[in-house]
Amino acid sequence: MDTTSPRVLRINMETGEVRYEPVPEGWQRLGGRGLTARFLLDEVPPLCDPLGPRNKLIWAPGLLVGHMLSSVDRISVGGKSPLTGGVKEANAGGTTGMKMAWLRLHALIVEGGPPPDGSWKLLYVNAEGAHLEDASDLIGLGLKETGRRLMERFGPKIGISAIGTGGERLYLTAGITHVDSDRNLTRISARGGLGAVMGSKHLKAIVFDCPRSNQPPVVDREGFKDASKRYIARLQEHPQTSQIYTFYGTAAMVKMSNAFGGIPTRNFSAGSFEDADKISGETIHDLNESRGGLVSHACMPGCIIKCSNVYAGPDGQTLVTPLEYETIGLMGSNLGINDPDIIARMNDLANDIGIDTIDTGAALGVAAEAGLMQWGDGARALELLEEVRQGTPLGRIIGSGAAAAAKVLGVKRAPVVKGQAFSAYDPRAIKGTGVTYATSPQGADHTAGLTIRAKVDHLDPAVQVELSRSIQYNTAGYDSLGACVMGSFGFALEPAIVPDLINARYGWGVGPDFLRELGRQTILLEREFNRLAGFTPADDRIPEWMTREALPPTGAVFDVSPEELDTIYDTP
Amino acid sequence: MTHPDPPAIRITVHLHSILRHREGRIMNRLELDLPSGSRIEDVLRLLEVDEALEPVTALNGVIAPEETVLSDGDQVAVIPSVAGG
Numbered sequence: 001m002d003t004t005s006p007r008v009l010r011i012n013m014e015t016g017e018v019r020y021e022p023v024p025e026g027w028q029r030l031g032g033r034g035l036t037a038r039f040l041l042d043e044v045p046p047l048c049d050p051l052g053p054r055n056k057l058i059w060a061p062g063l064l065v066g067h068m069l070s071s072v073d074r075i076s077v078g079g080k081s082p083l084t085g086g087v088k089e090a091n092a093g094g095t096t097g098m099k100m101a102w103l104r105l106h107a108l109i110v111e112g113g114p115p116p117d118g119s120w121k122l123l124y125v126n127a128e129g130a131h132l133e134d135a136s137d138l139i140g141l142g143l144k145e146t147g148r149r150l151m152e153r154f155g156p157k158i159g160i161s162a163i164g165t166g167g168e169r170l171y172l173t174a175g176i177t178h179v180d181s182d183r184n185l186t187r188i189s190a191r192g193g194l195g196a197v198m199g200s201k202h203l204k205a206i207v208f209d210c211p212r213s214n215q216p217p218v219v220d221r222e223g224f225k226d227a228s229k230r231y232i233a234r235l236q237e238h239p240q241t242s243q244i245y246t247f248y249g250t251a252a253m254v255k256m257s258n259a260f261g262g263i264p265t266r267n268f269s270a271g272s273f274e275d276a277d278k279i280s281g282e283t284i285h286d287l288n289e290s291r292g293g294l295v296s297h298a299c300m301p302g303c304i305i306k307c308s309n310v311y312a313g314p315d316g317q318t319l320v321t322p323l324e325y326e327t328i329g330l331m332g333s334n335l336g337i338n339d340p341d342i343i344a345r346m347n348d349l350a351n352d353i354g355i356d357t358i359d360t361g362a363a364l365g366v367a368a369e370a371g372l373m374q375w376g377d378g379a380r381a382l383e384l385l386e387e388v389r390q391g392t393p394l395g396r397i398i399g400s401g402a403a404a405a406a407k408v409l410g411v412k413r414a415p416v417v418k419g420q421a422f423s424a425y426d427p428r429a430i431k432g433t434g435v436t437y438a439t440s441p442q443g444a445d446h447t448a449g450l451t452i453r454a455k456v457d458h459l460d461p462a463v464q465v466e467l468s469r470s471i472q473y474n475t476a477g478y479d480s481l482g483a484c485v486m487g488s489f490g491f492a493l494e495p496a497i498v499p500d501l502i503n504a505r506y507g508w509g510v511g512p513d514f515l516r517e518l519g520r521q522t523i524l525l526e527r528e529f530n531r532l533a534g535f536t537p538a539d540d541r542i543p544e545w546m547t548r549e550a551l552p553p554t555g556a557v558f559d560v561s562p563e564e565l566d567t568i569y570d571t572p
Numbered sequence: 573m574t575h576p577d578p579p580a581i582r583i584t585v586h587l588h589s590i591l592r593h594r595e596g597r598i599m600n601r602l603e604l605d606l607p608s609g610s611r612i613e614d615v616l617r618l619l620e621v622d623e624a625l626e627p628v629t630a631l632n633g634v635i636a637p638e639e640t641v642l643s644d645g646d647q648v649a650v651i652p653s654v655a656g657g
Contacts, residue, residue, distance in 0.1 A: 239590070239622065239625050239652065243590045244589050244590050244625075244652055244654055245654065245656075247590065250654075252588075252589045252652075253654055253655075253657050255651050256651045256653065259630040259634075259649060259651055260635055261634070261635070281589060282600070423657065450655050450656060452655050455626070485655070486656055553633070553634065554634075
């Protein structure tokens, strides 16, 4: 078998066929999110049932993945989302992207319905080939035990993409989880319910067995080395990537978001949490350090930023890895919970079930508003999550995410766009991120274009569309390279680095507009898929209640003009 | 820290993330005596806050620009800018 050229690995779960194909010409210059968008338009009928046999899943490493370049080893997973009904790309750190690049897999596609006999499978891939194996012994297991058994069976150095019981039960919050650089099965392609798509095909896990480094070839070795060196130097220069996120992680965002009046509090009824100090990055850092946890941890092998952490409980034992801002916002302040240990336990439980902490936290907020828990009652929140794990009727409702939970429980204030929950920035206080939530083809998602760091008045509706557009284009570009948002701080300091890396890696001769144009084309493809799937301008709106209900303490409503939202992508 | 020019105001500065690391230890807040009419930007200068941190400043819990004039008893938060969660 030719293991030097990039290939596409295609698995039909219904027929059991596993085959390698050459990379189609139109896919050769695409990776990560850009490839997921092209793939969906090329192969997935936009009107298909997301949980039916005509939907497909794709794993696509970004264009620069495989070189252990700091923060540039991310994997994108794509498919039609059962949560939004539209295009979905969910990327994650960990080792899956790197292992795929080392196995020369440009993409891995899973298609067809479940095996006719109803059995569950795992896919094993190594340099010699790939095959399906029975996975019935893993069904009903959480991700911790799934990871443990897979490593026992195939060795500790494997890469894994797997679903927990959430994906098996077709929860719309279910993600696909990858192994990090320390063998924790906790890095989740979380958003949009792609774990349910994997579950609908009865694929429990993929094992990537490639223990030794096999970095992809580089056209201009010296040029690549030089651009990599400049990139690392820029990361080391930037205080966010060399100091703040290294020691405080994304939890450093709590105080900033709270100061802007934008932290979700009690189902997005306030933007400032009175106990923000108790769940802040500073508190978590000090607590974790005093307990012997790791305040700094790399989720990808070559990362020098190390924004992740391993959070220890009072007994010094790991409670969860990582504990991040979005989870703190949605499972903490959004529920009125002020205890980092409770948030960590909720996070750990969600990780084991394999579900998105953002949509699940938002669904719990909706449940609290419906009277199913008191604000701040951590024990009750854990009980509700336990119901999600057990699959009780109430647990299934919460596991279906905030939009479904709000409909079933009779709550009008659903914090969603395109059926997907807001991240931990209230769109009324951080209006540029609100524009991203409204317009991104992905549904409400801060990772599609977070504007909070921009030096603008975040309450001024007039300046937000241009800001969001620019960040969305660049972000979709980074998502196509396999770069983490943290890496973008280094790239932004010297924009020539991205084209230099691409030209050294592939010899394509791209120019300075490469990143933005790659991102823009990606978004236009995604938007086209959504249009064909039946989306209209009505889907590009912040919920109407947020245009009327003033958010304390700023008193802001979402008031960016709908006309501007509808034409955001008309400008290159 | 004191300032000789009367009349003075006393404010509390809340330091966040890496700004807490001062003089070899962690300092979450400190009190400053300033001449009246002082602004938030004077606090940043006094504390030698690195401009590269692009600090976000808040006064009594609400975002406030650096040119905001301070009053006695004010609580000022200085938060290095971050993004990404």
